[in-house]
Amino acid sequence: MTTYDASPYLAGNFAPVAEEVTAIDLPVTGSIPPELSGRFLRNGPNPRSVDDLATHHWFFGEGMVHGIRLGDGKARWYRNRYSGTVDAGGPNTSIIGHAGKTLAIVEAGAKPMELDDELNIVGRSDLGGLPSGFTAHPKLDPVTGELHAVCYHWPDQVDKVHYVVVSPEGVVTKSVPITTPTMPMIHDMGLTQTYGAVFDLPVAVDFEMAMGGSPFPLRWFHDYNARIGLVPRAATTEDEVIWCEIDPCFAYHPMNSYDADDGTVVIDICEYDSMFDRDRNGPFRDSKPRLARWTIDPTTAKVQRETLDDAVHEFPRVNDAVNTLPYRYGYTAGGNPETADWFFTTVKRDMTTGSTETRTWGTGVEVGEPIFVAREGATAEDDGWIMVLLYDAARDTSDLVILDATDITGDRVATIELPQRVPHGFHGNWVADR
Numbered sequence: 070m071t072t073y074d075a076s077p078y079l080a081g082n083f084a085p086v087a088e089e090v091t092a093i094d095l096p097v098t099g100s101i102p103p104e105l106s107g108r109f110l111r112n113g114p115n116p117r118s119v120d121d122l123a124t125h126h127w128f129f130g131e132g133m134v135h136g137i138r139l140g141d142g143k144a145r146w147y148r149n150r151y152s153g154t155v156d157a158g159g160p161n162t163s164i165i166g167h168a169g170k171t172l173a174i175v176e177a178g179a180k181p182m183e184l185d186d187e188l189n190i191v192g193r194s195d196l197g198g199l200p201s202g203f204t205a206h207p208k209l210d211p212v213t214g215e216l217h218a219v220c221y222h223w224p225d226q227v228d229k230v231h232y233v234v235v236s237p238e239g240v241v242t243k244s245v246p247i248t249t250p251t252m253p254m255i256h257d258m259g260l261t262q263t264y265g266a267v268f269d270l271p272v273a274v275d276f277e278m279a280m281g282g283s284p285f286p287l288r289w290f291h292d293y294n295a296r297i298g299l300v301p302r303a304a305t306t307e308d309e310v311i312w313c314e315i316d317p318c319f320a321y322h323p324m325n326s327y328d329a330d331d332g333t334v335v336i337d338i339c340e341y342d343s344m345f346d347r348d349r350n351g352p353f354r355d356s357k358p359r360l361a362r363w364t365i366d367p368t369t370a371k372v373q374r375e376t377l378d379d380a381v382h383e384f385p386r387v388n389d390a391v392n393t394l395p396y397r398y399g400y401t402a403g404g405n406p407e408t409a410d411w412f413f414t415t416v417k418r419d420m421t422t423g424s425t426e427t428r429t430w431g432t433g434v435e436v437g438e439p440i441f442v443a444r445e446g447a448t449a450e451d452d453g454w455i456m457v458l459l460y461d462a463a464r465d466t467s468d469l470v471i472l473d474a475t476d477i478t479g480d481r482v483a484t485i486e487l488p489q490r491v492p493h494g495f496h497g498n499w500v501a502d503r
């Protein structure tokens with residue numbers, strides 16, 4: 070893959086892997102908690118080929134899912150499998166388990182690809198009525214068991230998104246079209262017990278670039294009317310959306326959102342100054358993501374922005390049980406503000422005190438999204454584990470590491486050696502056995 074080194078988002082551990090591998094009974098250091106019975110799954114782009122290094126965008130390319138199966142204190146297997154083809158939208162963004170299905174999903178693309186327990190392709194699933202491809206980040210409401218999502222689809226829905234609700238049984242129960250002035254990139258959403266939040270921010274399709282054949286025709290628009298749409302969860306039409314102007318900025322991922330006691334909506338989010346303005350190959354070279362809080366007053370439609378932490382934070386996660394609710398702990402991947410295009414630390418933040426604990430992983434070790442897995446029967450919010458994928462440049466391979474979430478800087482609970490590296494990619498989840 071040395072020919073890729075000229076392209077920042079294909080060099081090093083951004084480069085795709087060549088083989089689909091199956092490995093049984095992986096070497097483990099430490100002990101895997103026996104109650105962890107299920108699969109750690111991670112999706113990301115793994116282009117089979119790259120036509121033009123200069124215009125290749127990291128977000129483009131066939132999806133590849135990497136899976137590690139745990140059970141009875143053992144690491145039963147590792148598998149990596151393509152989750153589709155690029156002409157069908159290559160579902161490369163995330164992977165979730167819902168209603169007994171494993172779904173590989175992609176933003177603005179084709180409908181989810183259902184995979185079986187060993188990551189073989191079953192086929193497309195529209196969950197009984199998805200209006201378009203699923204979003205990158207359907208949000209679980211732990212109170213109702215529903216998924217809420219903002220869906221849109223290139224190129225046939227360029228002036229609208231849909232606010233979609235999927236039942237705990239995995240069937241679409243609601244789909245509200247919401248008109249947009251152009252086709253903004255909407256990667257994720259906020260969700261509280263009262264509102265969904267639609268992010269209409271200044272990254273949008275440039276139709277000239279699209280007509281010119283650009284593989285990734287999205288860019289930053291100066292003077293864009295940036296806004297957040299609060300969609301009451303009971304809304305049935307877009308007339309009920311409360312649009313709230315916000316200073317131009319960009320974000321992929323909220324850490325969490327909730328209704329505050331005073332009626333405001335709080336969204337904690339990894340926020341960028343700009344995106345795809347100068348860097349047209351990936352997300353890291355325009356500005357660095359910081360942790361911010363957006364407080365929105367639905368009665369005045371005003372958004373207050375506050376920086377919580379200037380350090381580099383991305384891939385924010387919480388215990389799924391506190392999604393949409395006031396919460397205490399957030400977990401992120403931390404980076405270097407000066408030089409780095411990737412992440413090197415795992416951070417736990419106490420949102421009530423603002424204190425952070427930072428786990429460093431050592432020279433040449435790069436780390437992905439921290440996935441929180443609750444201990445069964447846990448009462449404390451952080452009683453559980455953090456699972457992260459590490460890439461060790463010196464060994465040119467990856468490990469899956471399990472940390473005690475109450476002590477993320479302490480001894481590792483377990484390290485599972487993988488038979489090959491897992492390229493830097495997007496999102497994963499722990500899918501417990503049903």
Ligand SMILES: [Fe+2]
Nearest residue numbers: 205256321496
């Ligand atoms: Fe994402």
